[in-house]
Structure formats: structure tokens, C-alpha cells
Amino acid sequence: MSVAAPTYTADEMMAVAAARRLQDGTVCFVGIGLPSQAANLARATHAPAAVLIYESGTIGAKPARLPLSIGDGELAETADAVVSVPEIFTYWLQGGRIDVGFLGAAQIDPGGNLNSTVIGDYERPKVRLPGAGGAPEIASWCRETFVMLRQTPRTFVERVDFLTTVGRPRGGGAGVTCVVTDLGLLEPDAETGELVMTELYAEVTADDAQQATGWDLAVAADPRSVEPPTTEELDALRALEPVAGETVVS
């Protein structure tokens, strides 16, 4: 990986970049993998009052180590409350109470639309992906949605094979406001809504980003440079890792 400095991985850079964007007290709707790393890193560093909600029904979970699945017992034990799944998706998510939702995806298009359903044709897919899960309503009803995925020409596509999640939905939230990749960050243009590369990691160039994108990428005139992870951030992130032999594969 051209962007990975010897002391941290691309995933660590992504988790750190996302974590920095969370303010203290932010209420987050979190999935497993990078989003969970980012939200828990924020909680362990500058945002101790961040509230983590997992779709399994745990509100205010405070795991000491990263959960291995979305319904991990650690989440229930450390949560302020455990509610049913129907309640999480009604009173809490569609009720419009969440500040930031996190999503992954297999594909994203310039409008921030996401595909997590199939690669290829729906009826005869090349790759059958897991499906929608909570994504469509997360993007519609959280005030903001952060997407985290690796930037490649196969993932950043002109047109998604299947539109699972609308990037700028008509719901109560702003939709996708930030895409965190292994090269930097993209944000939607205030007028057109098209994703613009606004921040780049150390040693990443605008040309690197264009090469990794399946459309004619807009790059900000003077993209901000993202500071590499600090020692404090890396220590905190690594302290969250599950015990050896139980690595989370995200």
C-alpha cells in the first residue's frame, strides 16, 4: 500500500480519520468493523461522551474491546439500555434521534449512492452481497452519514450495479456527508451533491485518487492534508483490538 507508512495500516488511518470527525456527545449508529473501530476510538480519545448505538438494540454501549459481532454480549453488558430490534428501527433510527450513521458498501457512485446487494445483474448476480441491512434507513434518518470503504476503480463506479441506499435521500437527514477511504476523504459539493475529494492522506496525490476512482474525480482546489495517526491515537486504537486469534475480519 503506497499510503501505509511503516507505523500504521490503511485501516488504522481510516479509523483515525473517521474518529476525528466525531464530536464529543455525538450519538452514533454503528456497525461492526471499521465503523465500530472509529466510534470506539473517538470514545477512547477526544469524545468520551459519544453514544454508541448498535442495530442489535444496545443503546450507549461502552465496550472495552472491539465487539466481534454486532450482537456481542459485551455490548449488552456495557449498554445503558437494551431494546428490541423493532424498537431500534422505529423510536431510535426513524425517530430521527441519531447524529451520525456509519455505512460500508461494495460500490459507491459520484452521488454517494451505495450498493451492498449484488455485483452484476440482480437475477443472475456475479457476486451476491449481504444485502441492505440497516443501510437505507440509516442514510435517510441519521443527521449525517459517514461511508467507509477502500477507494478502487471497482468500488468507486460511475453507476452502481444496484442502488441499495440513496446518497441524498428525502429523509430527515443530510445523507452521505463524508466518505472515508484509504486515500483520504470525500464530501459532497454543496450545490451539485457530487462527491469531491477534499482531504488526502500523507503522501497521497490527487492523481493517486483519480487513478483509484472509476469516474472523472473532482478534487478540491487545495485539498487539505490529513495528519497521520498520532501515537496516542494508535495506542488507543490498538488497545481496543480483540484478543489474538479472534481477529475481526471486516
Add this chain to the structure above:
Amino acid sequence: MSVAAPTYTADEMMAVAAARRLQDGTVCFVGIGLPSQAANLARATHAPAAVLIYESGTIGAKPARLPLSIGDGELAETADAVVSVPEIFTYWLQGGRIDVGFLGAAQIDPGGNLNSTVIGDYERPKVRLPGAGGAPEIASWCRETFVMLRQTPRTFVERVDFLTTVGRPRGGGAGVTCVVTDLGLLEPDAETGELVMTELYAEVTADDAQQATGWDLAVAADPRSVEPPTTEELDALRALEPVAGETVVS
């Protein structure tokens, strides 16, 4: 009261008559007052496995004494489960899981339709009554509904002033299947649905019943005679009474 033998009151006769109709294991939706007396009497005598659900959200309440209000602490303490009011009315009542619902009313008509809203005109009522409460959906979604009220020309009327609760609704249940009064019991005719006086208490005549009814009352050809309360029934019923000074006025 012409029907009250010296050893028991009309209310006691009503509670006993209703209790006898509850089979063991019956799941009952119960309100405060006579219904609560009847259901708890059944539980204390021949139907120890009867399940009492109060609309306050208590499932399987087993009060040792009669609750003084529908949300009495005793109900929560003795219940198998306490759920929210929205859940009681969705998963439990409209879900069609209740065998017998109990209702009172200010007026009833020959079709078993009930009024608990107003006496007189709605906009300028003579008497403003408490309103619908749980009644309309209880009558629609319990398998059977028992109504308990005193029989007088003012309560048994040709036409209710306000139709709060439909006697034979299009819901999943049979609607009003039994009306327990201070004179005896009425049941709907299998064909026409009109209420027929099918049982009379000791010393009550068909003519007494007609005199107490505001319409031309159908009386069964050979109405069954209801046995007076037994000593066991009266003892059990009186043992349920709240402590002195806290009498329930129903």
C-alpha cells in the same frame, strides 16, 4: 333490591355468575371493578390457571387482593411480565391472543352495542362519560366479550345515545357473547344476534327482566335458573376485598 338474598349483594351475584363462565386457563383482559372481581374470583376457585391481563401492561397478574386501580403496584409485583401500553394493545390485544374481554357500559342496545361516551347529544351532552378506553378493540379482538352492567330501562335501551363499541364487530372475535346483569344473563341469538335473556337469578322472573329493559325483551322459552353464590364462592370473593376504608367504587 328484590333479587338480593340476605346473604349476598347484587354485585356479588354478578361477580359469581361471570366467574363461573371462565374456564381454567382462560386468558382474560380485565378492567377494574366487577370484571376484576369476577376474574380474580375464578382464579381463586375453579380456574387457578386463568391468566389476567390488565390494560396497564401487566400480563399474568396474580393479585392477592383486588387492585384499587388498573395500574396498581400489586399488579406489577405479581405479574409474569410488565409491558408498555402500546405493546398491550398491539401484540396482545389486536394480535388476537385473548380469550375473554370484560367490559362495562352506561348503555347497551339489543344488538349488544355499547355506549360509554355520552348521555344525550355529543356536542352538548347531558352526561359526559369517561369515553372509549380499551372497549372498542377489546370487543373486536378478544375471542369473546362479557359485558357487566345493572339492568334498568335507562341502561338497556332500544338505541344507544352514542355507539362507542360495536357488539358484533367485524374483528377476529365473536363480539359480545354474554351480558351479566343484576337479574341474570343475556346471550345473543345465534341467528339474529339479538340479546336473549337466557338465565335468571333465584327469585327473578321473566317479567322482572322485561320491566328492567327498555326494549321488547326476548326471553328464552325455559330460562335456566342461576344457582345463588355458594359459601365457598362468597368466602373467596370477600377475601379478595381491599382493606377497609379503601373500598372500590365501581
Add this chain to the structure above:
Amino acid sequence: MAEILPLGEAVRELVHDGDVVALEGFTHLIPYAAGHEVIRQGRRDLTLVRMTPDVVYDQLIGMGCARKLVFSWGGNPGVGSLHRLRDAVEHDWPGPLELEEHSHAGMAAGYWAGASGFPFGIVRGYDGTDLVEHTRVEPITCPFTGERVAAVPAIRPDVGIVHAQQADEAGNVQLWGISGVQKEAVLSSRRALVTVEEVVPVLEPRPTAVFLPGWTITAVCLAPGGARPSYAHGYYDRDNAFYLRWDEVSRDRDRFREWMAEHVVEREVSPV
């Protein structure tokens, strides 16, 4: 994040003339102290929402705070009528009172919809009743089965007020026992005020507990005994004798006003 405020200040900030206000508590944990503070501050033209208006609503209505009542069952539980409610409806005293009434299932569906951000909730009911002509309910047809069900509008109060047993310093709230529609009243409201029996260092998880995060609440107010004469599970019992006495007190307009002056208006604490 909830602010912990004195009750007087919280009511002053949260409850305005003309607001839609829901005080909930299904027999248990009825927020009397907060209701009395609304009376003391002389709020007017309120639309009062509550599934089971009982004595505290009788008091608010009799003191002229309400323009409209949205409800499903209005009575003095186990006792009889609410005389002030009846006087307002039957004789426009102290002023006319508009009514919007539902069944319990309908009100519960309205709160559920409000808490969920939905514009309406559904009930399999109302059909064939006279309620249809006198309330806000519309038939909708299931697009899969053709069945007609009733839509009831979401309840979205300006202010939701409930009483709970405990809060912590961060304004998180826990209540237990019969929980009624309190969670929904808080989550469906634009602003939420919660009075509590006590503020504790840690909210211990309990059976039947409902937890409300501080970030769903606007103000938490310490009000020990704030549910009297109703009860607070684990703290005090219902004052059943009071409910019987209320039947006497409230029958007469003058006696009602005298009682309220003595026990509510001229006091800073809730009568027991």
C-alpha cells in the same frame, strides 16, 4: 443532553401558553408536581394530551389552563366522574373545552407513530362506531390484502412531561413498574421534562426498567413525592383515600377553587 433544573424554571422554559402538552403516567407515576407547577404559573390555552386524564387533568381543566383535551378515557379511576372535566364539557365552565377522543389503542398508536417519526399509526378498529364522526381518524386500505384499517394521526406534543423514580447526574432517567406510554410521551415530544424522586450516582439495571437517555430529555427536575397522590413503585403507595375525597372536593366550583388555592396555588410543593 438534559439539564438538571428546578421545576419552576423548567416549566417556565419548556411550557408556553398555547402549547400541546402531554402529561403521561398510566395510574402509576402521574406527574402531579409538574402539573401543579403549570397551574401555579397560570398557563393558558393548552392542548392537553393524555390517554387517561384523571385528577391532575381535572385540576388543570378546572383552573382554566386548557383549551382542548386529547384523550381516550377520562375518569377518576375506581371512583367515578371527573367533575371539573364534566363541568367544562357540559357547561363550558370555566371555559369551553374542545375534545378529540380516541380509543386506547388509537392513542397508543398515535404516540407510537410520534415516537417513530411516522405521520400516522394504525389500528384495526373504529369501524362502525360513532367515534369515527367525532375524531381524527381515516380509513386506509392495505395494499396487499385489501383490508381496511384505521389510520390515526401521530401525536407530537410540544412538551412531554413524565415522572420517574431516578435520574443520574448526566440526566439519564430510569423508571420501573408499570410504564404505560411514558417512553413514547418523551420520545414523541419536541421538548421533554422529567421529574424524579431522586438523583443517584448510578442507575442500576432493574427488571421492567425503562431507560431514557439524557440526550432525549430537555430538563430533569428533582421532585420527591412528585407523583402523589398517585404512586411511585418502590417509593410510596397510591393515596386511594385522596381519590375518594376528590370526588367531594371537585363537585362544587367554589370548593374546588378554595381547595386549589390552599393546596396548590399558594404552595411551592405538591399536596399529599
Add this chain to the structure above:
Amino acid sequence: MAEILPLGEAVRELVHDGDVVALEGFTHLIPYAAGHEVIRQGRRDLTLVRMTPDVVYDQLIGMGCARKLVFSWGGNPGVGSLHRLRDAVEHDWPGPLELEEHSHAGMAAGYWAGASGFPFGIVRGYDGTDLVEHTRVEPITCPFTGERVAAVPAIRPDVGIVHAQQADEAGNVQLWGISGVQKEAVLSSRRALVTVEEVVPVLEPRPTAVFLPGWTITAVCLAPGGARPSYAHGYYDRDNAFYLRWDEVSRDRDRFREWMAEHVVEREVSPV
């Protein structure tokens, strides 16, 4: 009232070829033992319903039990694909698999409606997505605001199957920890089968507990360890290593079949 039955007998009586069957458990308390018994009894043409099909559904699908899958997210949590599910969808092996897919909010609304006796549930969603073209969802218009929301059909399985920590002798069931849609799966189903870790004399009320009365359940089966390799809060932890191993085992059709023969079909107990 629930009968306490051996698992084999309960599955024989409750689960028939062609049934709509929901096995629920949101990561926690996944009813593996019951799923394996369905496989051992060779059920066919099932419509399998589950919000989060994971390894036990991969096994049911790979063993040819299913004709259709109704779901919202199908994967091996934290690991990756379900290879048997993919093989069925991508290559019709061991047979074609019809899909009906929703969002989580849509599935949850379907269960909620099923448990409530409603013909449909509502979601503010689906609009603008390609899901609309490939699933059972219809727009309905709010009669009060004019807002369009999505109606999803009620989920009403023939059989709902969940695993819980405890039952009592009367067949009442209690589960605690993350409870997912288990209550809804039981209450929305015509018949309900609950496997439990143990039968205890008294179900002690606990924080976060979900109680299911015996009269809502058809059969209760003692199946200690019946959620392995998922976990049972308070009893045993999730076997995360197994989920990683499954990725290997399930990639190859022959290896999958051998593994199933050895660990499921020829055993009377669930593999750990």
C-alpha cells in the same frame, strides 16, 4: 399452553415440508440445535425467514431444505460471505433459491405487523432504491399529511423458532440480553417452538428480560448449548473461531457436505 417435548418430536410435529419457517436470534441465541434437527429430518421446500441469515441458514440452504429466503442481511458476521447462500443464488446449487429481501427496518416492521395482527407495517424508506423493484413493498399515502410511506406485508410464519435461556415447568419462557426480534417471531407465528438452556422452577425477573407466556408457545424443548456456536448470555460465549473456520468449510461443496454429515446429520446433538 406449551408442551415440553423432545426436540426431535417437536420438529416432527411443528415443521412440515413447504412451511414458512422463521428461526430468529440477532447474533445472540441463534437456534442452531433446532435448525440442525430440521436438517436431520430432511425438510424440503421451506420458505426460510430471518433478518440476518448466517451460518445456520447457510447450512439449511446448502442441505437443500429451502425453496425461498426472506431476509434483510445475509452474511457471516465479521467474516464475510455465506458461501452456500451465494452458491444457491449464483449457481442454483443444490437448487434454485427464490429471494425476497428487505431492509432491516422493513423486516422489523413486517414482524411487528405480524405480531400485532395487522396486515402491513410501515417504514419511511425504500423510496428511490432498486429494492422497490425486487421486493414486496407498496407506497401508501398518509391521509393526514399526504406523505408517502412504504407499506411492507406482515410476516406470519407457519412456525417461529427461537432459543432462550430458561423455561419453567408450565412452559413459560424467559430470555435476556440482546433480544432482537425473538418476541415478534414467536408472536407472529401460527406455531412456536422454543429451545432452552434449562428448565427452572421459577423464572426470576431480570433486567432486559423478555417473557413469553407458555400459552403463546406450542412446544418447549430442552437443548443445552442449543445456540452454539452463537452464544447464550450468562451461559456461554460465542465461538468466534468457528465462524472463521466456517468460511473455509463452506467454500467447497464436497467439504461442506462431509462436514455436515459428520457434525450434524449423523449426530443427535448440535456441534460445538
